[in-house]
Amino acid sequence: MPQGIGKIKIRLPRTVRKGQVIAVKTLILHPMETGLRTDKKTKKKIPAYYINDVSIYYGGQLITHEDWTIAVSANPFMSFYLKADKEAPLKIVWKDNKGGVYQKTVQITPR
Amino acid sequence: MYKKISILLKTLVLPAAVMLVTGTLGVGTWAQAATQSGNKIEKLTPSMSYAEYQKRYEKYYGDFTAQMAEEGNPAEFLLDDGKDLANKVVGSKGKSCASCHGKDALQLKGAATTFPKYNAELKGIMTFPLQINTCREKQMGAKPLKYESYDQLALTMYIKSLSNGMPIKVSIDGPARPFYEKGQVAYYKRQGQLNFSCAICHVQYAGYKARSNLISNNKHHADHWPCYRLKWGKTGSLQRRFRGCLKNMRAKKPPFQSEELRNMELYLTYLNNGDLIQVPGMRM
Amino acid sequence: MKVTDRVDSRGNAGLWAGVAVFFMIAAMPLWAHAGNAKQGEKIAKTRSLGNCVACHYLPKVESPGDIGPNLVEAMQEYTMAERKDVVQWIRDAREFNPHTIMPPFGTNKILTPQQIDDVVAYLYTLKKK
Numbered sequence: 001m002p003q004g005i006g007k008i009k010i011r012l013p014r015t016v017r018k019g020q021v022i023a024v025k026t027l028i029l030h031p032m033e034t035g036l037r038t039d040k041k042t043k044k045k046i047p048a049y050y051i052n053d054v055s056i057y058y059g060g061q062l063i064t065h066e067d068w069t070i071a072v073s074a075n076p077f078m079s080f081y082l083k084a085d086k087e088a089p090l091k092i093v094w095k096d097n098k099g100g101v102y103q104k105t106v107q108i109t110p111r
Numbered sequence: 112m113y114k115k116i117s118i119l120l121k122t123l124v125l126p127a128a129v130m131l132v133t134g135t136l137g138v139g140t141w142a143q144a145a146t147q148s149g150n151k152i153e154k155l156t157p158s159m160s161y162a163e164y165q166k167r168y169e170k171y172y173g174d175f176t177a178q179m180a181e182e183g184n185p186a187e188f189l190l191d192d193g194k195d196l197a198n199k200v201v202g203s204k205g206k207s208c209a210s211c212h213g214k215d216a217l218q219l220k221g222a223a224t225t226f227p228k229y230n231a232e233l234k235g236i237m238t239f240p241l242q243i244n245t246c247r248e249k250q251m252g253a254k255p256l257k258y259e260s261y262d263q264l265a266l267t268m269y270i271k272s273l274s275n276g277m278p279i280k281v282s283i284d285g286p287a288r289p290f291y292e293k294g295q296v297a298y299y300k301r302q303g304q305l306n307f308s309c310a311i312c313h314v315q316y317a318g319y320k321a322r323s324n325l326i327s328n329n330k331h332h333a334d335h336w337p338c339y340r341l342k343w344g345k346t347g348s349l350q351r352r353f354r355g356c357l358k359n360m361r362a363k364k365p366p367f368q369s370e371e372l373r374n375m376e377l378y379l380t381y382l383n384n385g386d387l388i389q390v391p392g393m394r395m
Numbered sequence: 396m397k398v399t400d401r402v403d404s405r406g407n408a409g410l411w412a413g414v415a416v417f418f419m420i421a422a423m424p425l426w427a428h429a430g431n432a433k434q435g436e437k438i439a440k441t442r443s444l445g446n447c448v449a450c451h452y453l454p455k456v457e458s459p460g461d462i463g464p465n466l467v468e469a470m471q472e473y474t475m476a477e478r479k480d481v482v483q484w485i486r487d488a489r490e491f492n493p494h495t496i497m498p499p500f501g502t503n504k505i506l507t508p509q510q511i512d513d514v515v516a517y518l519y520t521l522k523k524k
Contacts, residue, residue, distance in 0.1 A: 003261040007188040027183050074344040077182040305498040316462050322449045323458040
């Protein structure tokens with residue numbers, strides 16, 4: 001199994017004003033195996049291993065939920081827009097089909 | 112005019128190919144130029160100016176490179192692991208990189224700019240990954256890291272990234288000279304079932320399309336390794352890229368850090384002298 | 396009577412068939428080089444075989460390369476008599492230009508002589524008469 005799975009990077013604008021719509025950019029390290037590829041040496045199918053569930057919480061409240069499939073690329077990049085109207089933590093949770101859960105929390109403090 | 116050029120070729124110390132790449136020679140005719148040691152190299156002329164190449168590149172890949180810059184580089188995740196590895200004590204002598212080179216190995220800032228360089232003990236060219244492994248074996252009494260493994264790439268990338276923003280200044284004077292020439296001969300040698308050389312694509316036909324890929328110019332080819340390559344979906348070194356290209360030429364692939372690949376790395380890095388190091392890079 | 400008629404006509408038919416076969420055998424060297432154009436098109440556009448489209452323009456291909464000349468334009472200049480030149484370009488182009496980038500398909504055994512013939516047959520179908 002490759003090392004470094006589930007490392008997460010979340011990027012926010014440097015300064016956030018209250019009520020501003022900000023772009024949140026996230027990157028997670030994951031192989032996203034489709035289950036359709038064959039190993040060249042052993043000639044066996046590489047089992048599917050991909051993120052299929054992403055949830056985003058803002059201040060403890062679920063704001064959006066995504067279902068991902070095998071069509072998403074390796075090391076997926078995701079960006080979304082968020083109205084920063086309160087000082088609260090932003091928690092993003094990725095879950096894969098083998099039971100792995102990866103999460104990261106960043107604090108959003110609008111001025 | 113041509114006579115003058117041929118007299119120049121015989122007298123000049125610098126091999127003709129370097130001048131071709133830097134564009135000091137004008138339109139050339141088909142001929143063979145010789146290195147100091149007498150090996151013949153094929154004389155190739157770039158089909159277009161570098162400005163024209165850049166224009167084509169921007170037109171063909173411009174949106175895509177902008178998108179890559181926005182999404183960020185997955186190889187940056189390895190930097191933190193590399194930092195941990197530099198501070199980790201391994202081997203029989205109870206040392207880490209940090210015990211000699213300061214906290215987080217910060218004293219190695221700028222070390223990567225002069226690599227690859229001649230090493231008297233090796234009687235050959237020392238590349239940066241090989242230097243790290245040699246150091247681990249001799250000074251720390253630790254096992255060498257397997258090439259292209261996660262730890263090896265992370266450590267190389269971290270220590271090299273300390274030199275970010277500094278220009279490459281590789282020297283080919285003195286004992287390094289014959290190895291530079293060997294690298295040049297290898298770069299210009301026709302090989303494989305398809306009978307290609309590195310130079311025919313990346314010097315002469317740079318800027319044209321091979322199917323849907325724009326062939327890249329050999330400027331800025333050696334300043335950002337190890338890098339994340341989208342085709343691999345992971346991080347790899349310059350020598351892995353060399354081997355990939357050799358495989359596409361249907362030629363023999365020398366093993367990692369073999370003499371051929373090290374000489375070729377010296378030649379290519381010398382061509383990129385003056386470019387700023389930017390590790391980790393990201394390629395298509 | 397009728398029976399002999401039949402025998403006569405049969406004899407004639409045999410004679411004509413024999414003449415036809417004789418001419419076909421005489422024309423054999425021309426026939427043998429014909430190649431299968433349909434097979435040739437497949438070879439020219441398959442990555443593991445000819446992969447001509449990596450460098451040359453060919454019709455009905457998505458994003459062909461532009462290193463080599465456009466083959467539709469280039470083929471207009473070749474007559475049927477110059478067929479062996481076209482074959483030689485594919486077999487080993489170093490005969491025409493020692494510094495060419497084109498792989499020697501015949502010399503390095505990337506394609507068999509039969510496959511090269513097929514490709515040339517396909518190339519001649521691009522020629523507008």
